[in-house]
Amino acid sequence: MPPKSGFSRARNVDYDDDDVYDDEDYYDEGGQNAEAEDAMTADDKEQMRIGTIRVREALGNMSDSTSDQKIQEALWHYYYDVSKSVSYLKNKLGTEVKKEKTKPISRFDQAASVADQNAPTTTGMSTHVHVSHVKEPARPAAHRLPLRSISIPTNAAATDFFWDVPWGNVPFNRRGIITVDAPHYKGALLGGSSKLAALAAKRRKEREDAEAAAPKVDSDADSAIAMLDKLSVRTKENNNPSRQSRYLVRRRSPSPVLEAPKEPETEEPEVPQPAVVIESPAQRASASLFASTLCGTDAAAKQPPLQLPDLSMPLAAHQSYNTMDAFSGPSPDDIKRKSKLANGDLAESVEKLAVADEPRTKSKNLNVVDVFEKSGMKRMANFVVLGHVDHGKSTLMGRLLYDLKVIDQRSIDKLRKEAELIGKSSFALAWVMDETSEERSRGVTVDIATNYIETEKSRFTILDAPGHKDFIPNMISGASQADFPVLVIDASTNSFESGLKGQTKEHILIARSMGMQHIIVAVNKMDTVAWSKARFDDIVKRMTTFLTEASFLEKRITFIPLAGLTGENVAKKIENSAGHWYSGETLLEALERIELPQRNVRKALRLSVADVFKGDMRCPLSISGRIDAGTLQVGDVVLALPANETATIKSIEVQDAPVDWAVAGQIPTLHLTDIDPVHLRQGDIVCAPKEPVKLVKAFTSKLLAFEPVLPMPVEVFRSTLNSPGSIRTLSARLNKFTGEVVKKKPRIVKPGEVARVVVQLERELPIEEGMRVVLRERGRTVGAGLMENVA
Numbered sequence: 003m004p005p006k007s008g009f010s011r012a013r014n015v016d017y018d019d020d021d022v023y024d025d026e027d028y029y030d031e032g033g034q035n036a037e038a039e040d041a042m043t044a045d046d047k048e049q050m051r052i053g054t055i056r057v058r059e060a061l062g063n064m065s066d067s068t069s070d071q072k073i074q075e076a077l078w079h080y081y082y083d084v085s086k087s088v089s090y091l092k093n094k095l096g097t098e099v100k101k102e103k104t105k106p107i108s109r110f111d112q113a114a115s116v117a118d119q120n121a122p123t124t125t126g127m128s129t130h131v132h133v134s135h136v137k138e139p140a141r142p143a144a145h146r147l148p149l150r151s152i153s154i155p156t157n158a159a160a161t162d163f164f165w166d167v168p169w170g171n172v173p174f175n176r177r178g179i180i181t182v183d184a185p186h187y188k189g190a191l192l193g194g195s196s197k198l199a200a201l202a203a204k205r206r207k208e209r210e211d212a213e214a215a216a217p218k219v220d221s222d223a224d225s226a227i228a229m230l231d232k233l234s235v236r237t238k239e240n241n242n243p244s245r246q247s248r249y250l251v252r253r254r255s256p257s258p259v260l261e262a263p264k265e266p267e268t269e270e271p272e273v274p275q276p277a278v279v280i281e282s283p284a285q286r287a288s289a290s291l292f293a294s295t296l297c298g299t300d301a302a303a304k305q306p307p308l309q310l311p312d313l314s315m316p317l318a319a320h321q322s323y324n325t326m327d328a329f330s331g332p333s334p335d336d337i338k339r340k341s342k343l344a345n346g347d348l349a350e351s352v353e354k355l356a357v358a359d360e361p362r363t364k365s366k367n368l369n370v371v372d373v374f375e376k377s378g379m380k381r382m383a384n385f386v387v388l389g390h391v392d393h394g395k396s397t398l399m400g401r402l403l404y405d406l407k408v409i410d411q412r413s414i415d416k417l418r419k420e421a422e423l424i425g426k427s428s429f430a431l432a433w434v435m436d437e438t439s440e441e442r443s444r445g446v447t448v449d450i451a452t453n454y455i456e457t458e459k460s461r462f463t464i465l466d467a468p469g470h471k472d473f474i475p476n477m478i479s480g481a482s483q484a485d486f487p488v489l490v491i492d493a494s495t496n497s498f499e500s501g502l503k504g505q506t507k508e509h510i511l512i513a514r515s516m517g518m519q520h521i522i523v524a525v526n527k528m529d530t531v532a533w534s535k536a537r538f539d540d541i542v543k544r545m546t547t548f549l550t551e552a553s554f555l556e557k558r559i560t561f562i563p564l565a566g567l568t569g570e571n572v573a574k575k576i577e578n579s580a581g582h583w584y585s586g587e588t589l590l591e592a593l594e595r596i597e598l599p600q601r602n603v604r605k606a607l608r609l610s611v612a613d614v615f616k617g618d619m620r621c622p623l624s625i626s627g628r629i630d631a632g633t634l635q636v637g638d639v640v641l642a643l644p645a646n647e648t649a650t651i652k653s654i655e656v657q658d659a660p661v662d663w664a665v666a667g668q669i670p671t672l673h674l675t676d677i678d679p680v681h682l683r684q685g686d687i688v689c690a691p692k693e694p695v696k697l698v699k700a701f702t703s704k705l706l707a708f709e710p711v712l713p714m715p716v717e718v719f720r721s722t723l724n725s726p727g728s729i730r731t732l733s734a735r736l737n738k739f740t741g742e743v744v745k746k747k748p749r750i751v752k753p754g755e756v757a758r759v760v761v762q763l764e765r766e767l768p769i770e771e772g773m774r775v776v777l778r779e780r781g782r783t784v785g786a787g788l789m790e791n792v793a
């Protein structure tokens with residue numbers, strides 16, 4: 003059966019523990035194929051049928067050796083993209099033939115064999131007994147016995163080797179000089195493989211190199227802190243370089259705290275040193291007489307391991323040996339310890355080990371609203387790039403970054419070469435945003451990618467959303483941080499139409515229901531329709547009807563004909579004469595002009611957590627997300643909900659630069675202390691402890707229906723935080739524009755209608771009046787609305 007279920011697609015994706023995929027639609031826990039196949043929509047089945055035929059045609063001769071199952075698995079994997087499936091299958095079939103001929107030696111095996119050659123001959127816990135034969139009387143070379151080297155376990159005695167030899171009559175072939183090597187560990191794991199040995203050797207070398215390169219720690223206190231840092235949690239990002247940002251693109255799982263948080267030098271006095279301080283005099287005491295007696299002096303202790311064959315007793319040379327009263331007095335250790343206790347030094351050191359209770363980061367107690375209003379900072383805006391899959395969102399953003407010189411020519415050339423290597427040269431610009439190998443090999447955006455651009459007047463945060471329907475929860479997360487959307491539409495024949503039936507429509511409705519009022523519609527790939535004005539006008543007409551139905555005001559909609567791939571009307575006006583009929587704004591000009599929603603800087607703090615990164619001991623947790631209301635500053639104590647735990651803001655970054663404060667509308671990264679990382683997750687709310695958001699289990703909502711709505715089970719999303727729940731009651735159908743009750747207790751609400759409904763949750767969520775919620779059912783968005791009050 004080709005498509006096993008949504009699970010087979012989702013499980014390869016690094017979702018960073020994003021629990022939105024707990025949705026039954028994404029995981030087929032039982033793994034029942036039959037059920038999964040049933041889960042395919044009629045549309046899916048039809049696409050699969052047609053796709054299979056097309057792939058067979060394209061495979062030609064190879065088609066005979068490929069089963070329907072393989073073809074359909076490829077189609078499922080590439081979301082019915084015939085050309086990607088064909089090139090994958092061709093590659094696979096080619097490789098399978100090659101594989102049968104030779105099995106290349108993996109790099110790992112090569113490294114292992116090198117390590118084996120370099121490794122000492124002793125193994126694990128065994129001792130080598132080398133038997134070098136004494137010169138035997140002349141005999142023909144052929145009768146001479148070879149030198150023997152026999153390995154016996156350390157716990158076996160050398161006599162075991164001679165147990166059968168008559169006393170005083172050792173045959174020549176058993177005579178020799180026996181030397182016993184000191185037992186030492188080779189570094190291999192017991193019973194371990196050479197590969198592990200190679201890996202261990204490599205790691206050891208890296209560690210030694212790193213230690214040599216690391217700045218020398220001055221005191222034991224520093225080394226203790228370094229040790230604590232080593233104990234800290236490793237982040238996923240650290241283990242997965244493929245997800246690290248190469249340009250300025252930020253992903254949902256970067257780990258900014260891995261790099262030392264950038265703090266302005268002037269702030270240093272404000273941030274006290276960590277409370278763990280170990281006094282430097284607490285150093286290792288010199289060896290006691292007893293230790294010296296056994297192991298020699300300090301200098302001797304630094305020597306290489308004890309050589310067993312050298313059986314001369316070190317104590318024999320010791321001055322005090324002959325006196326026989328070596329242990330009569332207290333050892334130097336005891337003397338030192340006693341004097342320390344007397345001075346109270348040790349007690350003091352132990353006290354200093356205690357972790358301070360008070361917050362470590364002092365607040366500057368700024369009046370942030372005042373500072374913000376006087377700062378004269380550039381306009382800050384966040385936009386989300388929406389649209390149906392493959393309509394060119396990432397390419398368009400890659401082009402914008404390139405034209406604004408955020409990305410240089412060399413990087414683009416490099417991406418182009420890499421893309422050409424896997425036959426996807428047209429995706430080079432999209433790869434500026436789509437960074438993971440998953441996204442690149444599939445040619446599909448999976449997660450939100452963040453980047454920044456700056457113009458004369460504004461600083462923008464770009465949130466590039468995935469277009470595929472399977473990744474709608476990620477799209478919701480991006481949309482919940484944005485001020486307005488840039489909707490990308492593929493103008494080429496049939497693409498616009500299929501997008502309208504698909505995610506173009508769903509994305510628009512979600513964006514509108516999240517309160518976005520202005521929209522830029524980028525009519526993309528105009529080069530594919532020869533810059534046809536008629537096509538552009540047709541798209542404008544049909545989209546205007548749809549957008550106004552979704553309650554966008556016509557005057558707040560901006561259409562721009564453009565081509566992301568070639569850059570016309572993106573940052574520069576079109577030069578091609580075919581497009582001279584358009585004299586309006588470029589995308590960049592429209593971004594500069596668009597009106598932004600009012601910032602609620604004077605209200606209580608509300609920040610929706612979009613990302614959580616684990617850090618180190620000093621700063622265990624960092625989060626990022628949009629401030630929906632209020633302000634915050636370094637040193638503030640904030641409340642995390644629903645965990646109901648407080649944290650202290652140690653430092654703040656906005657657009658990757660360290661700052662002292664942030665205000666509503668910005669998407670800062672907060673480095674937090676005094677909180678256990680388990681208490682914060684994506685979708686949580688961070689608020690002012692004195693004015694917390696209440697946790698609710700039922701609420702009334704004004705809902706815009708995308709699908710027929712009845713009392714039914716739904717998944718309730720507030721940003722990415724979600725809970726299973728249900729639409730408990732349909733209270734009334736409302737007039738879309740005035741909000742007046744049209745009908746009480748309707749039995750059904752049709753798509754496009756607005757209703758007041760009561761939503762019941764299975765677990766409490768932090769939701770309050772004015773917050774936006776999205777209701778989904780079996781992977782479809784059924785409606786979105788505004789929370790009115792607690793039910």
Ligand SMILES: Nc1nc2c(ncn2[C@@H]2O[C@H](COP(=O)(O)OP(=O)(O)OP(=O)(O)O)[C@@H](O)[C@H]2O)c(=O)[nH]1
Pocket residue numbers: 389390391392393394395396397398428429432445446447448467468469470526527528529530564565566567568
């Ligand atoms: N001819 C032409 N092709 C374009 C244009 N813009 C994008 N494309 C192509 O469209 C394909 C998809 O582009 P992407 O940028 O990956 O599309 P996307 O909307 O980001 O895709 P998802 O994020 O996966 O939904 C690529 O092959 C691009 O080269 C354009 O202006 N003209």
